[in-house]
Amino acid sequence: MRKAVIHSSGAHYLLLILILSLSVCPVFSQTQVNAPKDTLIVKPVDSISTPDTVQKKKSSQEITDTVYYEADQIDYDSDNKILTLIGKSTMRYQKITLNADTIVYDINNSLFTAGGNPMLIDNTDTTVGEQMVYNIKTRRGRVQYATTHLSDGYFHGARIVKTPKDEVYVEAGDYTTCERAENPHYFFYGKNIKIIPKDKIVSRPVVLNIGNTPVAALPYFVFPIEKNRKSGILTPSWGGHPTGGGYIENIGYYYVPNDYVDFLARGKVTEFREFVLEGASKYAWKYHLNGSINARSVVSTAFANESIQWALDYAHNQQLTPSGLTTLTGRGNLISNKKLYQESSEDADELTNQNLTANFAFAHRFEKINASLNVAWDRTHNLTTDSISENLPSIKFNLPSRPIFPQKEGESSDSAKWYNKITIGYNASGNVRHIKVKSDNLLDTFNSGLHNAISLNAPLSLFKHIRITPSINARLSTFDSYTDTTLLGIRYDTLLVYDTLKSTSRDNRHTDYTEVKRDTLTKDNRGDPDSIIITKSKIIKNELRRSNDSIIHNAWWDAGISASTNLYGLFPIRIFNFAGLRHTFSPSVSYTFTPEYNQDKYFANIGIPYATATKQRQVMTFSLSNQFDGKILKSVKEEEKPSEVKFSILSGSVSASYDFEAEKEKWSDLSVNASTGIKMIRLSYSSSFWLYDQNSSLSAPILKTMSLSLSTGSLGARGKLWGGNLLELDSLTKFDKNRHEKGGAQNWEFSFTPSYSYSMSRATQTSIFIPTKNYGLNASASINFTPNWSLTWNSEYNFKENQWIRNSINIHCDLECWDMRFQWRPERLNPGYYFVVNIKKIPEIKWEQRQ
The missing domain is CATH 2.60.450.10 (Lipopolysaccharide (LPS) transport protein A like domain)
Known part of the structure; x- marks a missing residue:
């Protein structure tokens, strides 16, 4: 060898x-x-x-x-x-x-x-x-x-x-x-x-x-260990509650047939007396459609309280044509019983939302004629009154204004004749409204209607600076039923509402309702009431009139003319970097004629407009608007010209109208509005004044209503605290300088969003004002003690009820391969706590506790 x-x-x-x-x-x-x-x-x-050999195929x-x-x-x-x-x-x-x-x-x-x-x-x-x-x-x-x-x-x-x-x-x-x-x-x-x-x-x-x-x-x-979606059996989890008992959840299967859709089916069992079945799916096809659907059924077998309830959440977005001119969109939440969220949900948004909405809309845009068509189904469920209102469906067609005598193709707009500016527009709408109110006398009605409107405008210029626009509008509404104005009698109905709150909290909701009874929802560890539900009632007065199920039309028209202009004034005021003030003065006047209508019928409120009984009216409206804008110079490099920054300082308007046909008090109330703001702070003012005294004699303006609101947006501050790892200094282990310095400076942040509004009003010129105040506060804060330990706080305080509507304190710890989170909610809506520790790369392996 x-x-x-x-x-x-x-x-x-x-x-x-x-x-x-x-x-x-x-x-x-x-x-x-x-x-x-x-x-x-x-x-x-x-x-x-x-x-000498032929090369063989490689294995x-x-x-x-x-x-x-x-x-x-x-x-x-x-x-x-x-x-x-x-x-x-x-x-x-x-x-x-x-x-x-x-x-x-x-x-x-x-x-x-x-x-x-x-x-x-x-x-x-x-x-x-x-x-x-x-x-x-x-x-x-x-x-x-x-x-x-x-x-x-x-x-x-x-x-x-x-x-x-x-x-x-x-x-x-x-x-x-x-x-x-x-x-x-x-x-x-x-x-x-x-x-x-x-x-x-x-x-x-x-x-x-x-x-x-x-x-x-x-x-x-x-x-x-598959990072992508993959079919398989879900990992169950279990826990318990001092009053609700033990439970096991996430029992089910996840199925992924392809890259476009997946399916989820799982369940939850609580003490073998409540079963929650949930099915969900997400789908996406790029450039075509995407959406999700989630359905759950809650089956309760508790003694004397057996029930089956369901909830459905969905979202859908689809382009029906490659051009994108035809779409189908929808989003909504549906539940079978208004108590479902109260009895089975732990989600704060579901517990606070008292109006569930759902919709589906088909839309198409006619590109050649610049028109649009929308066919929609929409539904609103008021959980407080347990009333449902839905449109089955609503239809809208809109043909925007266009010239009756258009210019020839290629002609400049400056060469347009007066008749080229006459425009016509058309829109139509139809609706089938279903209203269902659960009370002692169940209300369940269907009403339909159709509306057509044509508008004609002829904008003109006078002396190049005054805009004059005559117009005429014609409308026709058609209903499938109507109600006579003759009163036949009065019926009293009872409305019930249910308020859930902590037993130690003060009840400030639905103060115009009368309390009927209180029931205990949950108890604390000592067996005392922890949360309660209050049943309240209110008597509603209903006037009884004869209804007629027959087709009826309602037509009306009006005409008018308006004139407006803008006047500008520049004031070269220079103080520091303030470079000038601009004042825009916009006066306008309009005249409207409405003929007399003898209307002896009522129509259902289904979103279709109609003319009410009115005398002939000739109304002249006056309006004065003022806008003040400022300009400051921002310094840049010495060789360059300073840049100009414009901003709004103050805006205000005054308006009133005069009715030539009124028998007395021809002048309407005087409206005064103003607003100003600096950066994020915004102050708004609105008011109305009588122009007649209590004897209907013309007088100086007398204050009728006034409102003042202040909003700031989100205000906050942020910064850095100690350099290094704070817990390293307080730990029992030997201090490691290198590890401490690697921690770096830790961040902190605080923000709050206050809001305030004040209003007052009175019924007559001599009565006292009734004030109303509304003010609230949203706040949040966060601080990092170390690169791995952080504390956050989120809250919403209602000063009227003098309590925290939402309040949560969250602690998060990144333990390298573990993740720990703790949330404490000392609030009214969804009080309790949640604690979980899980392996970061295997989140199914966890230990959690909640109440």
Whole structure:
């Protein structure tokens, strides 16, 4: 046997000499090598075809690429074709890298045997151990006392075997996602573990260890490691409540048939007396449609309170044509019983929302005539009064104003004649309104109607600065029924509402209702009432009149003319960087004529307009508007001209009208409005004044109503606190300066949004004002004690009820491989707490507690 030995000390080795001298090996004798001084390159045997043979088709397990080697010393056995790498040995083949103290490569069998801290890197997966055998043809390997990193997880085992399918078998090993693999915060031990990359981990049995302490065990368990959506059985969770009892939830299956849709079915069981079944689906087809649907059914088998309730939430958005001119959209929430959220929901938004809306709309835009059509179904469910109002459906068609005598194509708008500016517009609407009110006398009605409107306008310019616009409007409404104005009698109906609150809270809702009874919803740990539900009633007076189910039309028209202009004034006021003031004065006057209508019928309120009984009216309306704008100069570079920034300072308007046909008090109330603001602060004022005294004599303006509102938007501050890790200073462990400084400066933030409104009004000129105040506050704050520990606070305070409507305190801790969250809600709507600790990369493994 001949053996070639190369010793390399400085430049390691040069394999080119070895390849040229070993003519007994066809591979080495016929392969051209271009390699660095310290690199060995071996070409595969089947990469060279001989002249006397036909090259065979490569099998899937043949080596088809170059193998690279590095080492301090290389021993080559040319008879047996065995290559031995000694000292800082490295082998690279495609995306596989093997590092070890010693590597023995059997070229005939494509087999590597490595010892002395071997490390195998295959793409992003890393395996280390005491001894390693690996076949680069079959990609099958075996490692003794190994550690490997696969799919964001770390595995330790007495023996690890890798198959050609990249599946890994671990004998007597453990698994963790903690990056502190040598001393993890947690790990799962299994006697037999199988890893299917990008799919799952199967262990039999499995023991969960926190630190080195076993805390839970199962005979068989499957860990999902697939990052993409995948079908499978959901991981159940369980818990308990002091008054509600124990429960188990998330029992179900998740199904993904393709990339466009998925399905979810799961359930929850509470003390075998309440069952919640939920089905959900999400779908998306790019450029075509997307949406979601969620349905749940709540079955209660409690004694004397058996019920089946349901809820449906959905969202849909679809383009029916490639051009996007035709769409189908919808979004909504539906429930079968108004108490469903109160009795079975823990979501704060569901508990606070007292008006559930749902809709579906078909829309089409007629591009050639610039018109639009909308057909919609919409529904509103008032949970307070348990009344439902829905349109089945509503139809709207709109044809915007356009010239009756348009200009010729290509003509400039400046050359338009007066008749080219006469425009006509048309719109139509129809509706079928269904109203259902649950009371002692159930109200369930269907009414329909149709409305058509035509408008004609002829805008003109006088002296180039005054805009004069005459107009005429004609309308026709059609109804399927009407009610006579003759009063037949009076009926009193009872409306019931239900208010839920803490037993210690003050009841300030529905003060115009009378309390009927109080019932206990939940009890505290001592058995005392914790939350209660108050039933209240209110008597509603209904006037009885005769209804007629017959088609009837209602037509009316009006005409008018208006004139307006804008006057501008500039004041070159210069104070500091204030560069000027602009005043815009906009006077306008309009005249409207409405003929007399003798209307002796009432029509249902279904969103279709109609004319009411009125005398002939001729009304002149006057309006004066003022707008003050400022301009400041912002300094830039010395060579450049300063930039101008314009902003609004103050706006105000005054308006009133005069009715020529009125028998007395021809002047209407005088309206005065104003608003101003600086950055985020906005102040608004509105008021109305009588222009007649209590004897109907013309007088100076007398205040009737006034309202003042102040809004600021969100105000806040943010900054940085101590530099470093605060808890590091307070911990019981030895202070580590480097670790402390790596914590960096910690952030804090605080914001609040106050709102205030004040209004007062009176019925007569001599009565006293009745004031009304509304003010509230939304606030939030956050602080990071360390890079891993944070505290946040979110709240909403109602000053009228003098209590927190929403108030939550949240603590979050990132424990490297664990995630801990705690929420405490000392509030009225949804009081309680929620605590959860879960493995970040396996969120299904968690411990949670809630109340």
